[in-house]
Amino acid sequence: MPPPFAPTRPLAMFALSVALGVAALAAAPPQAAKADVVARVNLSSQQMIVYVDGRARYGWDVSTARKGYRTPVGSYRPTRMHRMWYSRKYDDAPMPNSVFFHGGYAIHGTPHVRSLGRPASHGCIRLAPENARRLYQLIAERGMKNARVVITR
16 A cells, blocks of 8 residues: 555545536636626517526516617627716617617617517617616626626517
């Protein structure tokens, strides 16, 4: 039997430690993902699900692009945020709690809550004012680098 500190034994223990460490890392979600805020928008259902720390936290009706306009599909990081923005393109229309994610496209509050749940916008993603405020606050607290907007059909 080899002595307890033989060179082969530490190597075997080291290999076992590495294997266990890799297995533990593979089983656990990455820490960075736990800090994420992900707003998933489904254009077909006109719904947004907001995930915080990997868990579905909110589900809201939205309005996206009506016929003749488009809401871009893809995965984006917020690029800028404004408590209140006025559209330069559409008659200075108010866009409270705006989270811009792709050029001039944003998620923002709307007073047209009766249109939520169906396509009605020029391409932005509209939310009820209180939901837009909640999303804006979540992203502001966690940081834009820890947020993502995912838009699917």
